[in-house]
Amino acid sequence: MQSIKELPEMADVRPIVVNTDMVVLGGNMRLKAMREAGWKDVPIQVVDWDEDKQRQFIIKDNVSGGEWDWEMLANQWDADELNEWGLDLPDFEQAKELEAEEDDFEIPDEVQTDIVLGDLFEIGEHRLLCGDSTDSDAVAKLMDGKKADMAHNDPPYGMKKENDGVLNDNLNYADLLNFNREWIALQFTHLKENGSWYCWGIDEPLMDIYANILKPYIGQQKATFRNLLTWDKGQGQGQNSDGFRMYPIADEKCLFIMCGVQGFSNNADNYFHGWDNIVNYLESERNKAGLTIKDCKRLAGHSEKSGCHWFDKSQWMMPTKETYLSWQNHCNGKAFNREYEEVKREYEEVKREYEEVKREYYSTRAYFNNTHDNMNNVWHFARHTKDGSEGGHATPKPIPLCERAIKSSCPADGLVLDAFLGSGSTMVAAHQLKRKCYGMELDPKYCQVIIDRMRKLDPTLTITRNGQPYKTAD
Structure with a gap:
């Protein structure tokens, strides 16, 4: 404040930096001081940067002051980058990004258990119910009134692998589709309105789920399709075998869905139609004056290649007073006759x-972190193998695979729901990432496996069954 009063020229050499939405990226305190000093116009510099570069600039511009959310920074940026940008970090070990590692738990060939259907376990902050994911009462019991930030599911595929530990895997086509319809509809009721939904599977069952179940949700604007992810497992079983009548499968797919409608203005340019009156006025005046867009840039002192979007709906921006007056003076009463203050008042109202x-849009937008890893829609993770096969549960997911989905779609301290917890990989990853996992597993023996696995992962966990301390049966 004092520097602005004593040296107003400082504002000219250090303009307020804003993005194309006129959101301030740098100079918030200077802007506040100018307003308090009664300034009506302030110099700005508009930058057309992507979101990643904007966040880098904000950090670099504020290294000398302010309080930082170190955990948030650690989850977004590498410590070396932050140090390079000038941040004097605290004990960064406290804030470094969490990672989930393979626990090397081996599922025994024979599992003894006293667990029965309906048993509810609390495993630290996590919950496990031995029950059916198509049973509305059972799912409600598991969730206890909570809504999940994301769901991460690996349902039966109809591959006839009940003998490998996948209950409901011997269903025929019609029964499998009905089964999927029931648990998916039920699960969406226990997701937050801005939650995310993942479902692993092989090609045909996933196509059926998308076409017959999810497509109607999308048409009703209950969901938005995001990706068909591919897990590249490496070599497919049966390659170079003359007994195969199809290409051997070396991957699994995953449907990635976000709840609700994720677009802002429901058009390709992400444009708010409230600006129409101003945009149409500027465009009509430009045409009246016979000016090209390049002419307008030149008159305003900008290069022809500058990203100034005054007349189109893609990244539209309000012209500054100086820019508007340059057009007005050039036209000399032939165009742009509205006073700038009048146009600006209309702009402020809109x-x-x-x-x-x-604000309403962002409150309904699904959480998604695309910066924690260098990734795309093809995921390369080694199979979680045992003795050269995928033994144990039929299609166990590697912990790093679960980690990627959870970090991408579940905020810190958030809740992950898994309707088919299997051997517990989702819960193992969630625990290491400090997220909560609520999971359902129909097979009592696999519920026992999950509990034993979690106890080995973290011996400090308090485990209860139906509210009472639980000790694994001998």
């Missing part, structure tokens, strides 16, 4: 509406 709509 902007208030825009900000409210934007």
Whole structure:
């Protein structure tokens, strides 16, 4: 504040930096000081940067002051990068990004248990119910009124592997589709309105789920399709075998869905139609004056290649007073005759509406972190093998695979729901990442496996069954 009063010229050499949505990226305190000093116009510099570069700039511009959320920074950026940008980090070991590692738990060939259907286990902050994921009462009992941030599911595929530990895997086509319809509909009721949903499987069952179950949800704007992920397992079983009548399968697929409608303005340009009156006015005046967009950039002192979007709906921006006056002076009464203050007042009124709509949008937008790993829609993870096969549960998922999904779609301290917990990989990953996992498993023996696995992973966990301390049966 004092520096602005004593040296107003400072504002000219250090303009307020804003993005194309006119959101301040740098200079918030200077802007506050200017407003308090009664300034009506402030110099700004508009930058057309992607979100990643904007966040880098904000960090670099604020290294000398302010309080930081170190855990958030650690989950978004590498410690070396933050040090390079000038942040004097605290004990960063406290804030470093969490990782989930393979626990090397081996499922015994014979599992003894006293667990029965209906048993509810609390494993630290996690919950496990021995029950049916198509039973609404059972799922409600598991969730206890909570809503999940994401669901991570690996349901039966109809591959006739009940002998390998996958209950409900011998269902025929019609029964499998009905089974999927029941548990999916039920699960969506226990997801947050801005939650995310993952479902692993092989090609045909997933195509059936998408076409017959999810597509109607998407049409009703209850869900948004995001990706068909591919887990590249390496070599497919049966390659170079003359007994195969199809290409051997070396992958699994995963449907990645976000709840609700994820677009802001439901158009390709992400444009708010409240700006129409101003945009149409500027465009009509430009045409009236016979000016090209390049002419307008030149008059305003910008290069022809500058990203100034005054007249189109893609990344539209309000012209500054200096820019508007340059057009007005050039036209000399032939165009742009509205006073800038009048146009700016209209802009501010619409902007208030825009900000409210934007706040509502972001409150319904699904969480997604695309910066924690260098990744795309093809995931390369080694199979979780045992004696050269995928033994144990029929299709166990590697912990790093579960980690990627959880980090991407579940915020810190969030809740992950798994309707088919199997050998417990989702819970193991969630625990290491400090997320909660609520899981359902129909097979009592696999419930026992999950409990034993979690106890080995973290011996400090308190485990109860139906509210009473639980000790594994001998």
